[in-house]
Amino acid sequence: MKTRTQGDTLIISDFTELNTTNAMWLQDLVRQSLVHTHKIVELDLSTVRFLDSNGISALISIHKTMCKRGGKIRLFGPTPAVSQILQLLSLNEVFEIINP
Amino acid sequence: MTNVVTPHTNQVGTQFLSLVFACDLRESREVSRCVRQFLAAVPLPEDDVHAWELMVTEAANNAAEYVTEAKRQLSNRLEVFCRDREIEVRLTDHTPGFDMPVPAELPSVDSEKGRGLFLIQSLADEVEYLRGRTENCMVIRKKRPVPAAGASGGTTAVVDLQSRFIADEQTLQAMTEELASCYESLSAIFRFSSALNRPQPTEEFAATWMRELLAIVEADWYVLRLADPGGKELRLSTTSLPGNLDYSLSLSPDASSAGCVELRAAQSRQDVWFDAGTPLSLGDPLSHVVRQSNGLAHPIFADESLVGVLTVGRLTTEAPFKAGQVNVIQTFADFLGIQISNARFRAEHLQIQLTARELEIASNLQRSLLPEKLPQMPGLGVAGYYRSARQVGGDFYDAIAADGQGLLLVIADVMGKGVPAAMFATIFRSHLHARLDLVKRPGEFLTWLNRSLFSDLDRMEMFITAQLVYLDPAARRFQVAGAGHCPLLMTSVGGSPVEVGNTGFPLGIMPDTRYSEEIRDLPPDARLFLFTDGVTDMRNSSDEMLGTDGLKQNLQLIINRRGNAAQAVQDMAIMLQTFQGKEPVTDDQAFLVLANG
Numbered sequence: 001m002k003t004r005t006q007g008d009t010l011i012i013s014d015f016t017e018l019n020t021t022n023a024m025w026l027q028d029l030v031r032q033s034l035v036h037t038h039k040i041v042e043l044d045l046s047t048v049r050f051l052d053s054n055g056i057s058a059l060i061s062i063h064k065t066m067c068k069r070g071g072k073i074r075l076f077g078p079t080p081a082v083s084q085i086l087q088l089l090s091l092n093e094v095f096e097i098i099n100p
Numbered sequence: 101m102t103n104v105v106t107p108h109t110n111q112v113g114t115q116f117l118s119l120v121f122a123c124d125l126r127e128s129r130e131v132s133r134c135v136r137q138f139l140a141a142v143p144l145p146e147d148d149v150h151a152w153e154l155m156v157t158e159a160a161n162n163a164a165e166y167v168t169e170a171k172r173q174l175s176n177r178l179e180v181f182c183r184d185r186e187i188e189v190r191l192t193d194h195t196p197g198f199d200m201p202v203p204a205e206l207p208s209v210d211s212e213k214g215r216g217l218f219l220i221q222s223l224a225d226e227v228e229y230l231r232g233r234t235e236n237c238m239v240i241r242k243k244r245p246v247p248a249a250g251a252s253g254g255t256t257a258v259v260d261l262q263s264r265f266i267a268d269e270q271t272l273q274a275m276t277e278e279l280a281s282c283y284e285s286l287s288a289i290f291r292f293s294s295a296l297n298r299p300q301p302t303e304e305f306a307a308t309w310m311r312e313l314l315a316i317v318e319a320d321w322y323v324l325r326l327a328d329p330g331g332k333e334l335r336l337s338t339t340s341l342p343g344n345l346d347y348s349l350s351l352s353p354d355a356s357s358a359g360c361v362e363l364r365a366a367q368s369r370q371d372v373w374f375d376a377g378t379p380l381s382l383g384d385p386l387s388h389v390v391r392q393s394n395g396l397a398h399p400i401f402a403d404e405s406l407v408g409v410l411t412v413g414r415l416t417t418e419a420p421f422k423a424g425q426v427n428v429i430q431t432f433a434d435f436l437g438i439q440i441s442n443a444r445f446r447a448e449h450l451q452i453q454l455t456a457r458e459l460e461i462a463s464n465l466q467r468s469l470l471p472e473k474l475p476q477m478p479g480l481g482v483a484g485y486y487r488s489a490r491q492v493g494g495d496f497y498d499a500i501a502a503d504g505q506g507l508l509l510v511i512a513d514v515m516g517k518g519v520p521a522a523m524f525a526t527i528f529r530s531h532l533h534a535r536l537d538l539v540k541r542p543g544e545f546l547t548w549l550n551r552s553l554f555s556d557l558d559r560m561e562m563f564i565t566a567q568l569v570y571l572d573p574a575a576r577r578f579q580v581a582g583a584g585h586c587p588l589l590m591t592s593v594g595g596s597p598v599e600v601g602n603t604g605f606p607l608g609i610m611p612d613t614r615y616s617e618e619i620r621d622l623p624p625d626a627r628l629f630l631f632t633d634g635v636t637d638m639r640n641s642s643d644e645m646l647g648t649d650g651l652k653q654n655l656q657l658i659i660n661r662r663g664n665a666a667q668a669v670q671d672m673a674i675m676l677q678t679f680q681g682k683e684p685v686t687d688d689q690a691f692l693v694l695a696n697g
Contacts, residue, residue, distance in 0.1 A: 020125045020161055050150075052157045053215040060212050081150050088222050094209050 001026065003033045009074075010034060013044035018055030026058050030065070039071040046077035046100075051085050063095065072096060115142060115182035120175045121160075123167050123194070128160035131178055135189070142182055145245055151223040152242070156189060158216035159238050163193035171195070182244075186225070189240045192423065197236040200229040232423035233373045233396065306436060307338040313412070313432045314340065317425040320415040321390060325362055326408035326440065327351065334362060334409060343389040351406070359383025362409045365397035369406075371430075372397045376417035386411065394420050400433045402441035410436070458519060463488070466522040469529045475501035477573045481665035481697035482509065485673050487634075487689045494521025494564075495632045495688035496528060500539060505574065508539040511630040511692055512566035513585065515606075520560065527553065528564055528607075542568035542581035546615035550583065550607045557608025564607040567630060571622065571694065578628070579617045583607050586636065589629040589652065590620070591659040597629070597652045627659055627668065628694040634687035641681045650679075664697030 001022075002014040010033055018026065030041055041062055045051075063073045074096045078086065086092045117138045121127045136153040144152075156178065163176050171194040181188040204221050207214040221227050226241040310322050321341050325334040334349040349355075349363050359381045365372040374380050375394035380387035395413025399406060410433040414421075421429070466488075474482040482499045494514030501507055512528055514521040531552050538545040545568055557563055565585040571578040580588065584606030587599035600620055605613045622628075631651070638646050658671045669691070676689065 017129075019129055019157065021129055050153065052154060052161070053219060054161065056215055057212040060210070064210065085154070085219070088219065089215055090206065091209070 001029060003029065005035075005038070008037055008039040009042050010038045010040070011042045011044060011076075014047065016047055017050040018045075018048055018058065019050060019052040020054040023054045023058035027061055030062050034065075034069075039066075039069075040074055041066055041071070042074040042076050042098075044076045045079065045082050047079075048082055049079055051082045056085070056089060056091070059091075059095065074098060076100070117178075117180040117182075119178045121178070123164050123172050123174060123176055125161060125164045128157055128164055131160050132157040135178070135180060138180060139182070139187070144187075148187075148242070148245060152187065152189070155220045155223050155240055155242075156191070158220050159189075159191045159240065162216055163191060163195060163238075166195040166198075167193065168196065184244070186241055186243045191238045191240075192235050193238070194235050197231040198229070200227070202227075228427075230423040230427040232421060232426045233375065233394075234420045235423055237423035303338055305439065309432065309436065310338060310340065310410075313429065317412070317421060317428050318414070319395065319412045319421070319429075321393075321413055323362070323386065323411045324408060324436075325349065325411075327366075327406045329444065331406060334366060337408065341389050345385070345389065347385065361386065361397040362411055365399045365409050365411075366406055369399055369401070371399075371426075374413070375420060379417070390415065392417050394418075396421070396426065396429070398430055398433050400437035400440075402437045405441075407437040407440050462519045462522045466525055469496060469525055471498055474499045475507060477501070477507055477571075479696060480507070480571075480573055480694060482507070482692065482694050483665035483669040484692045485669050485690065487673075487685060489634070489685045489687050489689075494525050495634065495690035496525045497630070497690050497692050498529065498532065499692065500533075500536065502536065502539040502570070505572070506540060507571045507573070507694075508536075508542070509569040509571065509628070509630055509692055509694060510566065511585065511632060511690060512564055513632040513634070513688070513690075514564050515562050520562065524553075524557070524560075524562060524564060527556065528566070540570050540579075541617070542570050542579055543615040543617035546581050546583050546604075546607070547613065550605075550613050550615070551611065553607055554611045558611075563609055565633075566607060567601055569601075569628065569630065571628075576622045576624070577619060578622055579619050581615045581617045583613075583615060584609070586631065586633055586648075588631075589655060590622075591627045591629065591655055592623055593625050593660060593662065597655050597659075599648075625696065627665075627696075629655055629691060630694075631691035632688065634685075634689040635676065635691055637687055638676065638680055638689065639683060639686075640679050641683055646676075646679055654679075663695075665693045665695040666697075668693045668695055 001012055004011050010030070012026070012029065015022065034041070043059070059073065059075075066072050075086075076098045077100050078097060083092070086095070086097070117135070119131055119134060121131050132153045135156045136149055139149045139152055160176065160178070174194045176194070177192040179190045181190075200217070202221075204217040206218050220240060224240045224242050228239040230237045230239065306324055310324060313319070314322060321339070323339040323341060323345060324337045326337045327334055331351060333351055336346045336348075339345050349360060351363075351366060355363070361372045361374055361380060361384060373396045380390070380393065390413060393413045393415055394417050395411065397409055397411040400408045400410060410429070412429050470484070470486055474484060476482065484497045484499070486495060486497065488495070496510070496512045496514070498510040499507060500510070510532060512525070514524040514528065528549070531549055535545065535548060538548060546566065549566070553564070563584070565583060567580065567582045567585040567588060569578055569580045569588065580601045582601040582603040584603055585601070587601040587603065589597040590600050591597045600618065602616060602618055604615050636646055636648050636651050640646075654675045655672070658668055658675065661667070661671065663671065672691065672693070
């Protein structure tokens with residue numbers, strides 16, 4: 001996973017899965033990388049081909065963290081497999097999703 | 101992963117994969133990757149491969165997440181059966197298990213947990229969770245997509261795989277046994293289902309199917325106890341065990357169930373297990389017959405009511421039932437519960453039909469006792485009314501012309517209702533018509549009737565109240581004799597009704613009772629009203645009784661209309677029904693009216 005900041009957005013990219021093995025790690029990464037100027041956490045899901053319920057838990061946890069800070073989470077370019085899961089769990093309207 | 105059985109294909113074309121893996125979250129993902137690889141090679145479309153990858157991940161995560169520390173060292177097992185039309189995955193875990201909600205609910209948006217089961221149910225066609233004593237098994241099934249025309253068929257794929265995979269004899273054997281076991285279970289359940297529709301004695305039926313069950317689940321013994329219809333105790337229905345098990349177990353809430361697995365299962369409404377860790381207690385009567393044993397007591401319910409308890413076991417504390425076997429036991433028991441419940445319902449329904457038929461016959465008989473047409477004398481008319489509380493009752497009236505001159509009026513009430521009352525009304529009538537020579541002496545007639553009927557009435561602990569009135573129209577005089585019956589009412593226009601008739605013991609109380617007569621003149625405008633106590637005892641919607649005074653008041657109103665006997669009966673019937681409203685008739689009602697006309 002890589003992080004970079006663009007304006008008020010913390011962008012996390014370069015990962016192919018979000019599951020039990022790295023969900024906690026992602027949450028730690030966000031916690032450590034966030035500074036007070038960050039209003040948005042954007043996860044680049046364009047390379048993610050596998051998302052399980054523990055990955056979803058991490059997304060919701062970050063979403064809640066950002067809401068408390070008056071910010072939000074944004075999902076960028078989810079693959080069809082990930083989109084299907086978000087839709088199945090009725091989360092496609094909870095998160096801001098950018099489909100380039 | 102500790103063990104991966106090389107994927108292979110068996111004789112019936114089922115491709116099979118078996119994985120044994122440590123109970124660890126990190127292993128879950130490895131297992132689902134392995135399944136992905138296997139299914140992609142089948143081949144299966146990417147969407148389906150992805151769905152299975154996710155379902156297996158979620159199931160394996162649950163198995164690792166909810167296991168207790170004591171069981172964490174036990175390995176989990178995953179099997180994939182790739183058949184022509186569907187794919188089935190079985191994951192055997194060692195968690196305490198859970199009751200699977202169907203369907204699983206989607207948690208609230210803020211909740212960070214609880215989506216795994218929802219995902220599995222959403223992506224699969226069928227999900228079952230079989231709970232066992234030492235292990236549970238989640239079974240997930242999903243249909244395979246139909247291959248597009250021209251695409252390479254399953255057979256080709258199988259041939260390809262056969263050439264690619266080396267058959268593992270041991271696993272092939274295990275799979276054949278698995279299939280054979282499935283086939284046995286399924287065929288037994290099919291036969292069981294078809295037998296459900298056959299009327300068979302319940303015990304014989306149960307014993308036959310319990311023997312089948314023992315063979316299928318490799319059990320050594322069973323005990324089937326059924327709750328009595330009142331639900332007060334469990335009684336032995338059938339068992340494979342020798343020894344004295346023919347005792348009853350009280351289902352009273354006060355009864356202690358601590359020592360007995362069968363009672364504990366009935367009272368807790370849950371399966372109760374016993375094995376080396378939790379052996380049958382010494383206080384449990386079963387422990388005297390099967391000391392070293394493992395198994396379960398399964399309560400059987402139908403429509404929430406306890407039907408019985410089925411206890412099945414093996415004569416060893418090792419080798420507990422597998423989750424699939426437990427499922428077969430539970431399924432058989434539940435089928436049996438439905439069968440027993442239906443059989444009881446059919447028996448009760450049949451009994452109700454028989455009783456209704458008996459009552460109908462008795463009712464016809466009893467109605468035939470009432471005179472179709474009452475004799476009419478010059479200047480005098482007689483009319484009667486009868487209403488039964490049930491389909492058949494014990495009230496009776498008659499009017500018999502004597503020698504072309506006089507008239508005998510009879511009213512009687514046999515104690516009780518239903519068939520016995522109607523039978524005695526019949527006997528009473530036969531006796532009455534046997535001695536018409538006594539009509540002019542009603543007291544003597546009652547004395548004779550009492551003597552003749554006494555032994556039968558006494559044996560049945562029944563009695564009859566009766567009143568006989570002999571009327572001599574020419575002399576305008578009547579003689580009345582009563583046996584425990586309410587006095588008749590004599591009315592005249594403008595005056596209040598007068599009670600007439602002495603009352604002795606009812607018929608059937610004392611063998612040698614002598615009944616006396618009272619002789620009265622019959623004034624020109626007088627009417628006689630003979631009735632049974634069902635008339636005065638009737639109640640309205642406010643639970644007020646009509647009573648003798650109420651009857652007298654209404655009777656006076658009716659008599660003042662100066663109608664004939666038939667009109668008086670009609671008016672009285674309307675009055676009674678108006679008073680009663682929609683309240684049910686609790687006692688037979690009968691009355692006779694003698695009036696000018």
